[in-house]
Amino acid sequence: MKIVVIGAGYSGTAAANRLAKKLPKAEVTVINPRPDFVERVRLHQRVAGTAAAATPLTTMLRTGITSLVGAVDKVGAGSVTLDDGRSLDYDYAVLAVGSTVQPLPGTVPVGTWEGAERAREALATLGAGSTVAVVGGGPTGIETAAEIAAARPDLRVRLVGSSVAGSFSPGPQARVRAGLERLTVEIVDDEVTKVTDGVVHLRSGETFAADLTLWAIVSGVPDLAARSGLAVDESGRAIVDESLRSVTDERILVVGDCAAATGGRMACQVAGPQGAHAADTVALLAGGRAPAPYSARYLGRGVSLGRKDAVGQFTRRDDTLLRAYVAGGPAVVIKEMGTRGAKFSARAGIGS
Structure with missing residues (x-):
């Protein structure tokens, strides 16, 4: 079985690693525009010079996963075409190209x-x-x-x-x-x-x-889904079914910011679990079983205010706000644990 993962952010990396673990005989290939895994939630630190935000992708992916540096021009009909003319066939593809500005x-x-x-x-x-x-x-x-x-x-x-x-x-x-x-x-x-x-x-x-x-x-997402002929919503996000499969092509699963999943929003706490769920869906389909529906699960919202302050507010599972919140030192610890945990989960393929 051949599986291509397009994009190596939180969702794509989590999906690839979980697929390699659940389907050890499958050929898993990851295509990413750069050779690094970028912690998007640390880009503000990169700008200010307080932390690095990139890790070599080779250290993030499980042994046996092939990684290619390149930009995808089109995906569909069992084939991924890169902008340099290369193409890869697949049995399943995971679209995880994130969002843009x-x-x-x-x-x-x-x-x-x-x-x-x-x-x-x-x-x-x-x-x-x-x-x-x-x-x-x-x-x-x-x-x-x-x-x-x-x-x-x-x-x-x-x-x-x-x-x-x-x-x-x-x-x-x-x-x-x-x-x-x-x-x-x-x-x-x-x-x-x-x-x-x-x-x-x-x-x-x-x-x-x-x-x-x-x-x-x-704001916005790359136009790869629309350019490939997949059904998208008014924001350009690919429309998916309850198992995160494209409603246009069930061999393509869409996760992270570029997926119009019910209850989703742009956050690493959403991207990772969706990537893991997509991997589980592929594993179930490969075994001749019906996929399970994806259900969003939120814990809270938080922002860093430099390295010594932060604010975090707890939420219900459906992302509605609770009154309780933390600030100062405790919030700094929670925010940093969440940031590190997102990267660890992507590398481990556990998604959350």
Whole structure:
């Protein structure tokens, strides 16, 4: 049996390792644009220079798994075609290409490896007193602004977003904002409409100058599923059945950010379990058994505020918020354990 996994993030790596363990006689091939496993949830640390975020993929994959560096042009009809003309046949394929960013001109995106590298290099050239604008009030923006402010207190950091920490309930949201303010991050409750010649334009009509503007909004997915003729939703995510199989081609399983799975959202705590479930589905099908439905399971939401502060709010399994939350040192420990656990689970193929 031949199985191709497209993408080696949390979901793809977890799927590949679990497949190799459950189907030891199968030929498992992983195709990824780079030779590294990137911890996307550490990209803000990479930008600020406080941690590495890439690990050689060869150390993340089980022995016997083949890894190819390349970009996939199309998948379907039992074959994967790369943009350099190479092709691979498969019995099953796992599509795990994640999400992407759509930055405004004049900004540097921090939600991809390539963008984070550009941001890191640009940040390193800034002198004391320079202004860094971070666009996006979600977790990516909050963590990027906080990490830079903590690592470079000589810089002026401004976080621009229409609803900073809006995914939390009022109590922890206020605590996130207070933590940012303690790091001297200036919160601008507005939206950026354009950036021209180093000037940030806001929807309110106000403007301010920035020496570096970082785009910290993750939105959209690669168009591989749509380009391959798979059914997608309005966001371009592949529509899947309850077992994470494409409704267009049951030999293709779709996991992570690029899957329109019921109850899913963009998070490593979702990607890993979906990758593991896809592997289990393939193993069941290979054994002539019916696959089980996937069920999302959440534990909480959290953001780091530099290396010494964090806020985490607990959730029900369906991702609805509970009132309980933690902050400060305990939240730092929980957040770091979750980050390390996601990487460990991907390497172990356990998914959660």
